[in-house]
Amino acid sequence: MDLWNRVRADAGYRSWAHAPRYPFKMASNTAHGSEVEVFVNAPLAQAIDGKPATAWPEGSIIVKDIYSRRSLSHVAAMEKRGGKWFWAEFDAEGEPIYSGEPAICLDCHRPRQKTGDWLYTVELPR
Ligand code: HEC
Structure with missing residues (x-):
């Protein structure tokens, strides 16, 4: 199943925990x-509260709803696969706009490579 369908399976990602600094x-x-x-998702939530680490665990998923003028415009997601992040952005209907390792995503997240294992909204526990 592709990432869009997996994050929407069961109760869906909006039933997951929020990133702690983005409650x-x-x-x-x-x-x-x-x-x-x-x-x-649960593996990432556990790692955020877990032992000091230099990277997020395999299977971590973080999803960001992006609103423009009060309505959902895009959904961005990252999933740890094979030790690397898979990056994706969808429109509000789930049509993929970016996926894989797009330079546009990596370039802007690179300042967070060491302190957040590429993530902006959460810090690695240390
Ligand atoms: C212009 C800089 C910039 C670009 C380009 C960018 N991001 Fe981000 N991203 C951010 C910032 C800053 C945040 C922190 C939350 C916020 O304020 O939006 C973030 C947050 C995220 C999050 C929530 C997880 C986290 O990092 O804490 C995801 C998922 C995400 N971005 C995915 C993507 C994807 C996929 C792309 C490429 C399609 C992308 N981003 C391109 C700056 C960027």
Whole structure:
């Protein structure tokens, strides 16, 4: 099953925990949209509260709803596969816009490579 369908399976990613520093829909000042809401799956949530680490575990998924003028415009997701992040962005209907390792995503997240294992919204436990 592809990532879009997997994150929407069962109760769906909106039933997951929020990224701790993003406990609800928050204003965003990036190119990503005017408001964002960030969800983490169980393996990632456990690792956030876990032992010091230099990377997030295999199977971690983090999903960001991106709102523009109060309506959902895009959904961005990252999944740890084979020791690397798989990056994806979808439109509000789930049509893929980016997937794989797009330079546009990596270039902007690179400052967070060491401190967040590429993630902006969560810190690696240390
Ligand atoms: C202009 C810089 C920029 C670009 C380009 C960018 N991001 Fe982000 N991304 C951010 C920032 C900053 C955040 C933190 C949340 C926020 O304010 O939006 C973030 C958050 C995220 C999150 C939530 C997980 C996290 O990092 O904490 C995901 C998932 C994500 N981005 C995926 C992507 C994907 C996929 C792409 C390429 C299609 C992409 N991003 C391109 C800056 C960027």
